[in-house]
Amino acid sequence: MTRLDFFMRLREGLHRLPPEEIENAVRYYVEYFDEAGPENEQRVLEELGDPMKIAQQITAEYMVRAIEPYRPAPDEQGPEAAGPQPPRKSGLSAVWIAILAVFASPIALPVAIAIAAVAFALVVVVACVFLSFFGVSVGMMAGGVFGMVVGILCLSAHVPTGVCAIGSGMVVSGVGLLLFLPTVWLTRATFSGIARLISRRVVRRDAA
Amino acid sequence: MTMTFGLSAALLDACVLAVLSRGDTYGYVLTQNVRDAVDISDSTLYPVLRRLQKDGYLTTYDQPYQGRNRRYYSITPSGREQYRAYVADWGVYKARLDEIILGGKQYDEA
Numbered sequence: 107m108t109r110l111d112f113f114m115r116l117r118e119g120l121h122r123l124p125p126e127e128i129e130n131a132v133r134y135y136v137e138y139f140d141e142a143g144p145e146n147e148q149r150v151l152e153e154l155g156d157p158m159k160i161a162q163q164i165t166a167e168y169m170v171r172a173i174e175p176y177r178p179a180p181d182e183q184g185p186e187a188a189g190p191q192p193p194r195k196s197g198l199s200a201v202w203i204a205i206l207a208v209f210a211s212p213i214a215l216p217v218a219i220a221i222a223a224v225a226f227a228l229v230v231v232v233a234c235v236f237l238s239f240f241g242v243s244v245g246m247m248a249g250g251v252f253g254m255v256v257g258i259l260c261l262s263a264h265v266p267t268g269v270c271a272i273g274s275g276m277v278v279s280g281v282g283l284l285l286f287l288p289t290v291w292l293t294r295a296t297f298s299g300i301a302r303l304i305s306r307r308v309v310r311r312d313a314a
Numbered sequence: 315m316t317m318t319f320g321l322s323a324a325l326l327d328a329c330v331l332a333v334l335s336r337g338d339t340y341g342y343v344l345t346q347n348v349r350d351a352v353d354i355s356d357s358t359l360y361p362v363l364r365r366l367q368k369d370g371y372l373t374t375y376d377q378p379y380q381g382r383n384r385r386y387y388s389i390t391p392s393g394r395e396q397y398r399a400y401v402a403d404w405g406v407y408k409a410r411l412d413e414i415i416l417g418g419k420q421y422d423e424a
Contacts, residue, residue, distance in 0.1 A: 133385070134341055134360045140382055141342035160358055167361045 109139055109147055112157050119161020123168055131164050236293045243285035250279025321352050326362055328400035334372060334389040335397050344387060363387060371396050 107115075113132060120128045135154070142150045154160065207214070253275025261268030326348075333339065333347045345359050366372050371393030377384050389397070 130364070131360060134363075137340070137383065137385060138342055138345070141340070141384075154358060160360070163358075163361045164364065167365050 107151055109151065112151060112154070115157040116161055119158045120164060122165055127164075127168060131161075232296065236289065236296075239285065239289040239292075243282045243289055246282025247279045247286065248282075250275045250277070250282055253278060321354065323362075324400070324403075326352070326354065327366060328397070328404065330359065330362055330366060331371060331389060331393055331397040331400065334387055335394060338386045338388040340384045340386050366393070369396075 113135070116132060116135065117128060120131055123131075138154075139147060139150055254272050255275075257268045257271025257273075257275055259268070260271055329348045329351060330344065333344055339347070341359065341363070344363075345354075348354060348359065363372070367374065367387075370390060372387050372389050374385050374387055377386055
């Protein structure tokens with residue numbers, strides 16, 4: 107590997123960071139090479155090792171710092187020491203620029219509306235499916251209970267009918283209950299999954 | 315020198331702050347100094363320095379040298395405070411390790 111390769115790979119590895127951070131890092135290693143002198147270039151390359159690994163470490167440190175809450179001011183505050191503000195700022199403006207771009211474009215607007223409509227329709231469909239499951243299970247439970255009540259009332263008139271009604275009523279409400287619990291779980295899981303997906307995409311934008 | 319025992323991130327921070335507490339210096343010299351004491355062959359100092367800077371423990375300034383630039387690192391008052399804390403922690407850590415590795419209790423002089 108040459109010094110040039112090293113810096114190319116380093117910049118590549120650092121691409122997720124804001125330009126200021128990339129320049130800071132590159133500058134450090136440029137200085138390092140310069141300090142060692144051109145005659146030691148090979149030795150330094152060996153010493154530093156894989157530029158991708160270095161880039162990974164630098165990126166990881168930066169991401170951690172970006173998500174952590176802002177710490178109270180220490181004595182010296184350089185322009186970079188403002189904690190999570192810089193990345194959040196760039197993430198937010200990127201989102202607003204994207205929205206602005208969509209609304210500014212005459213062709214993109216109908217497309218955006220269509221996409222939003224489809225997304226909305228999907229949500230409605232999913233909600234309806236869950237609603238129908240609820241309906242069926244609750245209906246069965248209610249119907250089963252009703253059947254049991256009728257059965258008890260029939261007992262005075264005709265015992266076998268009454269017993270049959272009570273029995274089948276219990277079966278129906280049992281099945282309804284069996285349907286009800288997984289439906290609740292499935293609905294909750296789906297919606298929390300969607301929420302997590304949305305929040306993850308928002309966080310990634312902020313951190314990038 | 316082979317290093318059987320790995321180096322924790324906190325120890326590396328402590329070393330950097332220790333070197334800087336004795337005077338400002340630039341990246342290359344700082345690395346050589348730290349390298350004298352510990353084996354940092356599979357990591358480099360830049361992420362550490364960046365983190366310490368973001369934590370407010372050190373600042374940087376540039377000084378031209380022979381037509382190029384040198385970025386100097388300087389410890390801050392809160393950095394000195396942190397260094398003192400590390401020194402105290404290190405004393406305890408060292409004592410505890412001695413106890414277990416060397417075996418038996420070490421009796422201090424009264």
